[in-house]
Amino acid sequence: MMKFTKQDFIFLVGGIIIYVVDIGVDFWVASKYFCQGQYSWSILILSFRGLSSLITQVFSYEWFKNDWEGTDTGKLKWIFLVHLFQCGIFIRYWFALKYGCQAAFKQNSGGDASETDPPNFIQKQVIDVVTDINMLRVFKTFLETTPQLFVQIYILMEHSKNNFCQYAAIFMSFCGISISTVDYQVSLRKSLPDKDEFHVLSKLVYLFYKLFTITSWILSISLITLLSVRTSVILLIFLWICGFTWTLKQHTTFCKSMKMEYLYRTVVGIILIFTFFNIKGRKTNYCISIYYATHTVVTLGILLVYMFWKPSVIKGIDFIIVSILTVLSLVLGIIFLAVYYRRFHPTAYCRPQACSDEVDGEAEQKDRVKTSRFQNFIMQ
Known part of the structure; x- marks a missing residue:
């Protein structure tokens, strides 16, 4: 299993920022369409957002249940409540930042420890957590980002009215697709021992x-x-x-x-x-x-x-x-x-x-x- 490096931690932080900005852009675009009287476009943009959020929350909660099987049920109730309010991804990002900081900054990189040693255990924890996040982001990309990109391009073709709001939405969609597909491959290579390293x-x-x-x-x-x-x-x-x-x-x-x-x-x-x-x-x-x-x-x-x-x-x-x-x-x-x-x-x-x-x-x-x-x- 490959190491979680400082560079990976920086990309993780960047992914969180883009995720939050993407949410803001979605609501901004939807509100612009709503104020312009284009209610169908506004509803469609929010529908893609709601559908992808609902499905990713369902998968995220099920994975927590599988991983925490046999543990304190009180934790699962709290996790269920967080996912009910569509915030499960932020819990996963919190775990990723916690384990990622330990793996990238607080551990010595030298030595060949066994799989049961603490350094390798932390490395496996952070890679598993980040992998789950990237799985969910792949779901989000093709349930929300890609359909939204299609809608935005269609609107530009049909109405030929270009504005900064539409270009911002298209730009964020391309960023979301690009980052999620690459991060997915990086996680695949890190998680599976028989995969080669994913070079630049x-x-x-x-x-x-x-x-x-x-x-x-x-x-x-x-x-x-x-x-x-x-x-x-x-x-x-x-x-x-x-x-x-x-x-x-x-x-x-x-x-x-x-x-x-x-x-x-x-x-x-x-x-x-x-x-x-x-x-x-x-x-x-x-x-x-x-x-x-x-x-x-x-x-x-x-x-x-x-x-x-x-x-x-x-x-x-x-x-x-x-x-x-x-x-x-x-x-x-x-x-x-x-x-x-x-x-x-x-x-x-x-x-x-x-x-x-x-x-x-x-x-x-x-x-x-x-x-x-x-x-x-x-x-x-």
């Missing part, structure tokens, strides 16, 4: 791969929505059904209860609308090729429809700019995707999960859930 260059390549492919897809969906909101909704629902069905066939085992497992699969289905994730940690060259080939075909099809149909909902110069950005983002995203999997993707995967009908496999799976929840989470 590999972080940048991975960041650009995700950012460009997501940007291209969001622009494409925005163009569809300009043509027909109903068609856009039908497409998104169809994509979610495909993603949800794929998670069912993968037989994910992330949660202890089946209710939470189905909620998890529902969330993963939403994530798969916007980007590809390998939910079982297995080699998926075939699946990822089909995924992005489909996105490429749909994106090019949308641009061809606009090129030949020339609908009046978008001006010629606007279409040229949007189409160039869409194609450029798609090409760059595919290039960074190929470079990442060719040069920077870890060749060592997690231990293959045994079949569920083997007794030893079941016991081993339970041990993995207890020791590292991240081993059953979505992996890239």
Whole structure:
């Protein structure tokens, strides 16, 4: 297991600041739309915020219950109350700051201690806590930040009224997507012993791969929505059904209860609308090729429809700019995707999960859930 360093602690503090600022920007944007009489946009922005907050609080509380199983029930009641008021993430950040400060500043880095020694124990504590936070941030990114980014870009295309409020929201959305995807990969490498260290260059390549492919897809969906909101909704629902069905066939085992497992699969289905994730940690060259080939075909099809149909909902110069950005983002995203999997993707995967009908496999799976929840989470 890799160390939690001072640099990691600084990034943790930065993540807290961005999280708080993001909340403020959401309410600021919603209030601006409300004051302008655009109540539907205001409600939509707040709905994404409320839905993502509710789901992340549910997962956070369930993880606390699993981790504190057999401990004082009074603590769990207090934790439940905090999550009921949608503040569970701040409890997790408090634990992360507490353990992170001890691991990064108050411990000697020398020596090869065993896993039971206090230094390694603190290191494992802080990495586990930060990993849980990054899991929740991935949920938040694709339940709230990415849909909000899509809405903001659609509003700019439809009304062509640019203001600082909208640009601030779009900027915060891009920051949220970028930081959460990179932090997710960093946590993955730190949590799993058979993963290589995530160096600066590999972080940048991975960041650009995700950012460009997501940007291209969001622009494409925005163009569809300009043509027909109903068609856009039908497409998104169809994509979610495909993603949800794929998670069912993968037989994910992330949660202890089946209710939470189905909620998890529902969330993963939403994530798969916007980007590809390998939910079982297995080699998926075939699946990822089909995924992005489909996105490429749909994106090019949308641009061809606009090129030949020339609908009046978008001006010629606007279409040229949007189409160039869409194609450029798609090409760059595919290039960074190929470079990442060719040069920077870890060749060592997690231990293959045994079949569920083997007794030893079941016991081993339970041990993995207890020791590292991240081993059953979505992996890239």
